[in-house]
Amino acid sequence: MHQLSWLEAIVVGAMQGVAELFPVSSLGHSVLLPAVVGGTWAQDLDVSAPESPYLAFIVGLHVATALALLLFFWRDWVRIIGGLATSIVRREITTSAQRLGWLLVLGTIPVGLVGLALEHTFRTVLSRPVPTAIFLILNGLVLLGAELLRRRAAAGIPAAAAAPVPNGEVDPAGRTVVLEAVPATAAEASDQRLGRMPMLRAVGIGAAQIAALCPGISRSGVTMATGLLRGLSHEDAARFSFLLSTPVILAAGVLKLGDLAGPLGDGVRPQILVGSLLSFVGAYLSVRFLTRYFENRSLRPFGVYCIVVGTACLIWFGVR
Numbered sequence: 001m002h003q004l005s006w007l008e009a010i011v012v013g014a015m016q017g018v019a020e021l022f023p024v025s026s027l028g029h030s031v032l033l034p035a036v037v038g039g040t041w042a043q044d045l046d047v048s049a050p051e052s053p054y055l056a057f058i059v060g061l062h063v064a065t066a067l068a069l070l071l072f073f074w075r076d077w078v079r080i081i082g083g084l085a086t087s088i089v090r091r092e093i094t095t096s097a098q099r100l101g102w103l104l105v106l107g108t109i110p111v112g113l114v115g116l117a118l119e120h121t122f123r124t125v126l127s128r129p130v131p132t133a134i135f136l137i138l139n140g141l142v143l144l145g146a147e148l149l150r151r152r153a154a155a156g157i158p159a160a161a162a163a164p165v166p167n168g169e170v171d172p173a174g175r176t177v178v179l180e181a182v183p184a185t186a187a188e189a190s191d192q193r194l195g196r197m198p199m200l201r202a203v204g205i206g207a208a209q210i211a212a213l214c215p216g217i218s219r220s221g222v223t224m225a226t227g228l229l230r231g232l233s234h235e236d237a238a239r240f241s242f243l244l245s246t247p248v249i250l251a252a253g254v255l256k257l258g259d260l261a262g263p264l265g266d267g268v269r270p271q272i273l274v275g276s277l278l279s280f281v282g283a284y285l286s287v288r289f290l291t292r293y294f295e296n297r298s299l300r301p302f303g304v305y306c307i308v309v310g311t312a313c314l315i316w317f318g319v320r
Helices: 006-019 028-039 040-044 052-070 072-088 096-126 128-155 187-196 199-213 218-230 232-255 258-262 269-293 300-319
Strands: none
Touching: 006 028, 006 052, 006 269, 028 040, 028 128, 028 300, 052 072, 052 232, 052 258, 052 269, 072 096, 072 187, 072 232, 096 128, 096 187, 096 199, 096 232, 128 218, 128 258, 128 300, 187 232, 199 218, 199 232, 218 232
16 A cells, blocks of 8 residues: 655645635646656545545645634624624524525535535545546636636626625615614624625525536636626635635535545555644645635636646646
């Protein structure tokens, strides 16, 4: 059985923490990097191999990434979980925290069901270098296409129609927005805006995560792109994407902790610990950077990156 070297653990652990949250597909990079390097890396880091210790390694990295997201958004999750609790106890959905909590629950259900049923099939059948490179190129095209379509749509919307509806006023659909306290922070303001989303819109954005079961398609990228096309700002689309992905990433890791504790983890647990620590740090720094980046910037640089890297990998695999 192939093992994981310390260098492999360090490089992949750091890469996972960054690539999971950047809209460039962490799974895609986890497949392409070993294939490009070749040799023992291609053997040790084969995510499609059923008995590879790499699977146990990936479990640790996912849990670490989810913990980093929980740490960064802990204030939001306190509000959201508190909102869900009061909503259940009082049988009401009136505050932004209550609405946002239920939108996250509903938005997570589609990918949860499909992931449980088809994750193994997607991983073993599609997690190969050439399909992954093609999916990475498609991911880049999705990011660039979403930016193009959003810009065209925004150009045709009058400023008054595009403005957010203040609390306590009637929106264009005739619904009254519940009056709430003025948000003290930008995060609370974003949560209030997200809480006003229609249910079907939130479910649609969450369902977009299903595409990320294909290696090379980014979970954060596809949800942000869908959010932009459904009228969210870059800032709110990124925030909703990160909140949506937290329970999905955490559940994916927790459900497979048996791999980490079982025979697949034998002999590689120290490497898993180091890789997970690097993944945690990388994820925390990444989400800190990206929440600021998307306040006034776009997905276009990431789209170009995905197309260039995917194309370069296809050329490399063809000529090697």
